[in-house]
Amino acid sequence: LEWCVSVPKVELHAHLNGSVRNSTLFELARVLGDKGVIVFSDVENVIMKDDRTLHKVFKLFDLIHILTTDHSTVTRITKEVIEDFAAENVVYLELRTTPKRNDSIGMSKRSYMDAVMEGLRAVSSVDVDYSPAGLKTNTFNGSTRKKMYVRFLLSIDRRESTEAAMETVKLALEMRDLGVVGIDLSGNPIVGNWSTFLPALKFAKEQGLYITLHCGEVPNQEEIKAMIDFLPHRIGHACCFDEENWRKLKSAKIPVEICLTSNIRTETISSIDIHHFVDLYKAKHPLVLCTDDSGVFSTSLSREYNLASSSSRKD
Numbered sequence: 479l480e481w482c483v484s485v486p487k488v489e490l491h492a493h494l495n496g497s498v499r500n501s502t503l504f505e506l507a508r509v510l511g512d513k514g515v516i517v518f519s520d521v522e523n524v525i526m527k528d529d530r531t532l533h534k535v536f537k538l539f540d541l542i543h544i545l546t547t548d549h550s551t552v553t554r555i556t557k558e559v560i561e562d563f564a565a566e567n568v569v570y571l572e573l574r575t576t577p578k579r580n581d582s583i584g585m586s587k588r589s590y591m592d593a594v595m596e597g598l599r600a601v602s603s604v605d606v607d608y609s610p611a612g613l614k615t616n617t618f619n620g621s622t623r624k625k626m627y628v629r630f631l632l633s634i635d636r637r638e639s640t641e642a643a644m645e646t647v648k649l650a651l652e653m654r655d656l657g658v659v660g661i662d663l664s665g666n667p668i669v670g671n672w673s674t675f676l677p678a679l680k681f682a683k684e685q686g687l688y689i690t691l692h693c694g695e696v697p698n699q700e701e702i703k704a705m706i707d708f709l710p711h712r713i714g715h716a717c718c719f720d721e722e723n724w725r726k727l728k729s730a731k732i733p734v735e736i737c738l739t740s741n742i743r744t745e746t747i748s749s750i751d752i753h754h755f756v757d758l759y760k761a762k763h764p765l766v767l768c769t770d771d772s773g774v775f776s777t778s779l780s781r782e783y784n785l786a787s788s789s790s791r792k793d
């Protein structure tokens with residue numbers, strides 16, 4: 479594991495609110511508990527539980543969002559998450575998050591993202607380069623700190639409407655100079671229809687944004703086929719493909735973001751020994767190891783590398 483920590487790494491599939499430290503979640507829960515907004519012991523129970531089936535994970539996200547979604551907390555968790563990845567030698571981080579609108583606290587998708595950017599600028603453990611032209615950094619002249627590249631993907635949640643998805647794409651276009659490079663489609667895979675998101679994703683692609691899709695977390699072969707036909711730049715997970723869709727994916731050479739611990743903990747894949755990572759790796763299909771939600775699944779990118787090395791050695 480030590481070697482896996484020391485080697486410079488690239489993280490391309492990390493959800494901001496899934497990567498929050500447990501200690502931070504507890505601290506936030508205690509504050510909201512003291513204010514009477516939530517019951518601390520209920521929240522503690524959920525955060526401590528080991529039960530992380532796919533269905534339960536989305537309930538947990540709803541709870542995390544109650545704890546984190548105000549501007550100052552979004553800033554805080556962004557700073558902490560970037561510093562945590564930097565601490566294990568991630569040199570290029572593509573962090574994804576769903577811009578959230580909450581009228582009751584004066585939050586728009588834009589102001590949510592401004593809070594994220596403020597968190598990035600507050601990072602103090604490394605120098606962060608966050609603009610494509612390399613012009614925007616938090617560096618001071620003569621700094622000798624380590625350097626890290628950070629880019630953002632804006633996520634569309636499958637609960638959202640076509641209009642809300644389009645708003646996210648327009649925001650991504652507005653924020654290109656601030657390191658936003660693309661769009662992700664995520665959220666509960668049994669919610670929503672591909673046709674709802676397609677117009678916004680098409681527009682995003684036409685405008686030159688990169689697209690990555692959560693694809694095949696459940697065995698909906700029709701949707702998987704439609705997603706591959708769309709030719710996204712990457713897909714995440716690819717767990718429940720039938721033979722025909724595997725063949726299509728491999729011939730289209732669409733890179734796969736592999737999230738080993740997440741797939742096992744959510745019981746999407748029953749054991750590491752039968753995970754498709756080994757097959758894709760041996761077939762030299764483009765892939766990248768990722769954490770998905772290092773907080774929710776208690777993992778780190780170094781642990782994912784370690785796990786992958788043990789699984790690919792087995793046969």
Ligand code: 5GP
Nearest residue numbers: 493494495496539575576633664665666692
């Ligand atoms: P956020 O976008 O709020 O920063 O990060 C949490 C959100 O990411 C969740 O509410 C969910 O929409 C998405 N997410 C995190 N992990 C997963 C996953 O394993 N599968 C899917 N489909 N979505 C996820």
